[in-house]
Amino acid sequence: MELRSRAMMGANAFLYIGPLLAGLGGGGWGLVLVFTAIFVLWTFVIKPGDGAPKVRPVSGLLTQALLQTLIIAICFGVGRGIGGVLGSMPQIPTYLPIALSLLSIPFARIGQSVPQTITPWTPPNPMDRAPEITLAHKLIDALDPTVLVAGGG
16 A cells, blocks of 8 residues: 555656756746646546546536646746746756656556455355256156156056
8 A cells, every 4th residue: 555655646746847847947838738738648547437438528628638737837837937046947858857747657557556356266156056957857857757657647
């Protein structure tokens, strides 16, 4: 349980550090769209539903994408603010923040996985076959000449 909890905390940290580092490194505002796609993918991975495909209304998807964009813009702005306060923006390659945010998705799946329980093998219950056995006995009794003589006499 503790491993899953730590994996989920690490996944959340990687997810939000990505846009923060992109802002700190002075990345362009076009990266917000890339991170929006990652965050929406994250949401679909974390909340897959009940296993049955559901049709989500377009307004719900749009609202969720706008909310994710707002969160990313805030993280991006905080990163730029930190860089401005420090007086320098380090040269961070664009792929590093994107890779960190993408790395959060497998960690989230590890943190969310349900442990599989192993059910022990049990032999089949002979009483489950009782209707078949009684039918077989009736057929055998019908073919047995001693039963016919004894029953007909």
